[in-house]
Amino acid sequence: MKNLLRTFDILPFVLNKYPQEVAIAGIEANNNNTWKRYSSQDFYDIVQYVSSGLLEMGFRQGDKIASITTNIPEWNFLDMGMSQLGIIHVAIYPNISQEEYKFILDHSDSKLVFVSDEAHHKKIKEIVEQSDKIKEVYVIHNTIKGIKQCSDLIELGKKNYAKNKNTIEAIKNKIDSEDILTIIYTSGTTGTPKGVMLSHKNIMSNVIATHTIQPLNHNHTEISFLPLCHIYERMLNYMSILKGISIYYIENLNAIVGSLQEIKPDGFHTVPRLLEMFYDKIIAKGKDTEGIRKKIFFWAIDIGLNFSFEQKRKLIYRLKHHIANRLVYSKIRKSLGNNLKIVISGGSSLQIRLQKLFWAIGIKVIEGYGLTETSPVISVNHANPPNFMFGTVGPTIDNVKIKISDDGEILVKGPNVMKGYYKNEEATAEIIDQDGWLHTGDIGTLINNKFLKITDRKKEIFKLSSGKYIAPQVLENKLKTSSLIEQAMILGENKKFTSALISPNFNYLHFWATKHKIHFSDNKDLIKKPEVIKKIQQEVQKINSELAIHEHIKRFKLVHDTWTSQSGELSPTLKLKRRIIFNKYRPLIQEIFSTEQFDSQHNFGNEDIET
Structure with missing residues (x-):
């Protein structure tokens, strides 16, 4: 393990120690959604071809290349192929806003972009056309003529590998563990995304420190569905590869349950x-x-x-x-x-x-x-x-x-x-x-x-006007223990009481409403039903019984929207974008705090809990 100093050192190590018939695998959309499986040797070889292809295109150590992909095995080929040349991989979430794409692609100085499919190509097409930094875009899963494909790069690299092999090895030997491996942009819940520079040493120290904690080994299989662009899944992905665990990548979260039945993984x-x-x-x-x-x-x-x-x-x-x-x-x-x-x-x-x-x-x-x-x-x-x-x-x-x-x-x-x-x-x-x-x-x-x-x-803890502190995440997590509540945002900074915006778990709420013969036309209509309001109120009161008096959620408002990263209320890592939510529901929040009448204990009675 002492010789594993850079991420690409993992590949020859695992090829020698845990050669697998199925190292990584992914669904081939253009082949009846069958699994495309890659052996450890396939994995190693394709990475060499990617490095060779990038050399042929003129890329050198220190250049930046971006990727915008779903969870696919090809991400690994690109990532390792870049790292072997000292190219800095700018891995970007596939579900962020146009404004964020524009900022990150420009700020990172990326010269090339890999996207997973035509949909992602369409998202950045205009941004790329207006950029004076980005040279080209390559699509991994592509059926449109005239757009360059990742397979073209691999074929170019394979054709010239014999010529480039020694050059690749020489470059690898010069790469230091302190060299920058990647720039990962934070999800920007509080403002403009920041580019986190991580070195080989940063990430490999985590891989080595955690690999003995993970009980799975080369006899086991995992499924992977979290974004590989996020450092959490990325580091664990390196660690699983190091341990010889076979990894099946899932692009669509709706396919998780089916994949559990089909692949029968040991972990995820x-x-x-x-x-x-x-x-x-x-x-x-x-x-x-x-x-x-x-x-x-x-x-x-x-x-x-x-x-x-x-x-x-x-x-x-x-x-x-x-x-x-x-x-x-x-x-x-x-x-x-x-399993x-x-x-x-x-x-x-x-x-x-x-x-x-x-x-x-x-x-x-x-x-x-x-x-x-x-x-x-x-x-x-x-x-x-x-x-x-x-x-x-x-x-x-x-x-x-x-x-x-x-x-x-x-x-x-x-x-x-x-x-x-x-x-x-x-x-x-x-x-x-x-x-x-x-x-x-x-x-x-x-x-x-x-x-x-x-x-x-630390930044989210706030004070009520009484001087009492409120830790919103604690209360939000307690609310989400209810099967009826999907998301919640706690409010009350400088106010007399604590309140909440609640986005119900509409899948479960529909089931509950149908069972209780409550008729509704849509979610907007559903959250206005007295029976629903009463049921959510009971859930809130149950949580209140576990809280200190000043933490009691005295009023709440239900919203008919489901909060997601796509609709903007959550970050790609599913954290609340508090500023966006606050601005979106400003009139509703103002309504919550429009009257602040208290009894002698500064504690509302049940009739004051609203929607």
């Missing part, structure tokens, strides 16, 4: 929202049963929600769990492919109850924490005690140090900390202090001086 990486969707479907299916079957189902779910390692040691709980496993959990595992062993969750806070349920079912869900600026992992739970604790993001990884500042902010130092923001020394100096500590902006605490627990974002 996800964000909490997908696990919440799985949970909602599991519960909805249980509610469709009747009589004794329904009682047994929810008894088993309750057993799972109360899972703990302490309980597991008790004979009575083990007996109950054994029965629940035979009658219910085994069927849930079967619906998820019957799933481990799920790594990151990107946002994971609900403890869901994590406990999946552990009880027999699927270990481990949660980690990090930032793009830290390549990304800072801490992560392991697959077993004593290095696992529910409700935390685990111990810090090897070679990374953390400390908690006086105001509760998590500070980080280690080889994973970025080189800086591209063309933005001022922003770099704001986040990395003179002693080399990166200020995460997250508030946290160490439990037992070992396990890191995240409580909120």
Whole structure:
């Protein structure tokens, strides 16, 4: 492992140690949606051809090339092919706005762009035509004549590989681990995206530190569906390749359930929202049963929600769990492919109850924490005690140090900390202090001086007019534990009380409304129904019972929109774009706070909770 200093060092290592018939695979849209599988040798060879092709096109070390793709195996060929030449890969989300595409492509100084298909080519066509920096665009999956294809580049490289082989090796030998590998632009939830410069050393230090934590190996298979342009999936992708795990890439999130059945993977990486969707479907299916079957189902779910390692040691709980496993959990595992062993969750806070349920079912869900600026992992739970604790993001990884500042902010130092923001020394100096500590902006605490627990974002914590602090993410995550609530944004800065905008889980709400014979024409009509308002109010009151008085959500408004990254309310990593949401619903928010009448305890009665 000591010789694995740069990302492209992974390829010869794994080819020698874990040669696989299926190293990576993806769906061929133009071939009846069949799987195109690449062996370890195929993978290695195509990467060499990409490097050779880029050399023929005149690209040199330090040049920037952008990619805008969905989750496809070809991303790996391009990424590794660029890195071998010292070309800096600017990996861009495939679902951002035109304004963001324009800014990133210009700011990054990209000379070439790879896009996955015609749809993405169409998105940037006008931007490229107006750019004096971008030379060409190549499409990976292309059926339009006149547009250059990625296969053309590979063929060019293959044709000239014998001539370029020694040059490629010479360039590889000159690339230092401190050289910039990639520029990844943050999702811009609070303003203009910033380009995070990460070196080979940054990312490889994370790969090496986490590969022993991941229990899967070359005998196992994973599916990959999170964007490879995001450092979370990207680093884990490198790590899975290093371990010889066969990876099947899924472009369409709607294909996940079908792929679980077909591929029967041993693991995958996800964000909490997908696990919440799985949970909602599991519960909805249980509610469709009747009589004794329904009682047994929810008894088993309750057993799972109360899972703990302490309980597991008790004979009575083990007996109950054994029965629940035979009658219910085994069927849930079967619906998820019957082979799933481990799920790594990151990107946002994971609900403890869901994590406990999946552990009880027999699927270990481990949660980690990090930032793009830290390549990304800072801490992560392991697959077993004593290095696992529910409700935390685990111990810090090897070679990374953390400390908690006086105001509760998590500070980080280690080889994973970025080189800086591209063309933005001022922003770099704001986040990395003179002693080399990166200020995460997250508030946290160490439990037992070992396990890191995240409580909120420093910049998002606000004060009510009473001077009491509100940590919005904590309350938002509690609201989202309800099957009826998909997203929520907490409000109340400098106001007398806490309130919320709530975007319901319309899939589940439609099911609930139909079951209760509530007729509606559309979502806008549905959220006005008194029965719906009352039901959501009950959910809010249930959450309020767990909160301090000043945290109580005294009023809320339902919105008929589903918040997504495509519609702009969420970032590509599914974080709230608070400024955009606030501006979009400004009249609704003003209505919430238009009257602030309090009783003697400054506490609203039930009649004051509104929609």
